[in-house]
Amino acid sequence: MPAEEPTLVATSGGWRQGQRGWLDVAPLVQHAVELSGAAGRPRLCYVGTAAGDQRWFAAEVVDAGRRAGLDVSVLNLFPMPSVPDVAEHLLAQDAVWVGGGSVVNLLAVWRAHGVDAAMRRAWQAGVVLGGVSAGSICWFAGGTTDSWGPDLRPVTDALGFLPYGNGVHHDSEPGRRPLARSLVAAGVLPETHCTDDGVGLVYRGTALVEAVAEVRGAGAWLLRRTGTGVAEERLAPRLLPGAR
Template sequence: MPAPQPTILATSGGYRPASRTYLEFDALVHHAVELSGAQGRPKVAFLGTASGDQRFFNDHVHQAGRVAGFDISTLDLFPMPSVDDVAGHLLEQDVVWVNGGSVANLLAVWGVHDLDSAMRGAWEAGVVLSGVSAGSICWYAGGTTDSFGPELRAVTNGLAFLPYGNGVHYDSEARRRPLVHELVANGTLPDTHCTDDGVGLVYHGTELVEAVSERDGKGAYVVTRDGDAAVEERIEPRRLRNP
């Protein structure tokens, strides 16, 4: 059962440490599944492109899926796509979850394999698109990234399904907030939507409808341009139930 409208959940979270496995899916991943309206055993495609399709992390995700009761498939692009029909595979999913890493590399590799059109087709068909960090920024026009080196820079060639900028890890990396303000103020980024660690933003189509959080005391933010300055508005997230 697809979501009733194109839906994106863009996050700075989704994982938590586990006692028996390396990690478990936290409330944000579970919320992506809830948004999909999946019945029975949800089908979740995991893409680790941004970190080079690390096979050991794929295994951690499969274990987390087993604990959560999800049917996990990993769509790898190194050394070649792991399925014959990438677009068809995505359309069969309830949720697409994109991992963090280098968003610049992710966008380059996705472009080679035409994943931008495949992802758009899945999104328009009601497959929930979601992810963390690079897996959040990719859905927007751009954002801030360390893809190019230790000093954060702008990336401006995102898929732009969402016509905004995106700021991730807004509370945990000191340079994120001032750089977002600088890039919005000088027009490099459009209005930019930001998340503290553990927070996600829900969009129906291109409309931001809600901020949600798997941690207490966290926030979401909208940064807009006012003349030559940036103005920040805090959005209080709804606290999700721990899975």
């Protein structure tokens, strides 16, 4: 069942340490699935390109999804796409969740295989797109990344489904916030939407409609360029069921 309009959930969270397995589905992933409106056993596709399609982690995602009542498939691109038609596979899902890692590598591999265009088709068709870290930044105009090494740098050629910059791990990685502020002040990034760990931003079309959280006390942030620098606005997210 497709969402009523293009829907995207950009986060710094989504999984947590498991109780009966190594990994559990946390509220942010569950919320993305619920936004699809799917009944019964929702179909979720996990895409781990940014971390090099780590099979062991994908297996844990599938197991966590099974215990959460989800029908989880995995789209691998190494050494070749794991399905005959990527667009057809994505369009058959209720939601897609993209894992973290290197956003620069993700973008290069997706573009080589046409996954960027397939994701846009799925999004426009009402498949809910979501992800964490690199799987969040990829949907925006750009953001801050350690894809090239431990020193954070800007990426400015992301997919641009959303016309903003994106900052992840805003509270847990000390270099993220000052770099995002400086990039917005310099006009390298447009208005930039940032998440603390455990927070997600929900977009309908390209409009930000809500901040949600699976961690108490965490926040979301809007950075806007002003005549004298950057204005930073904190958004208090709505706590999701199961937040800790």
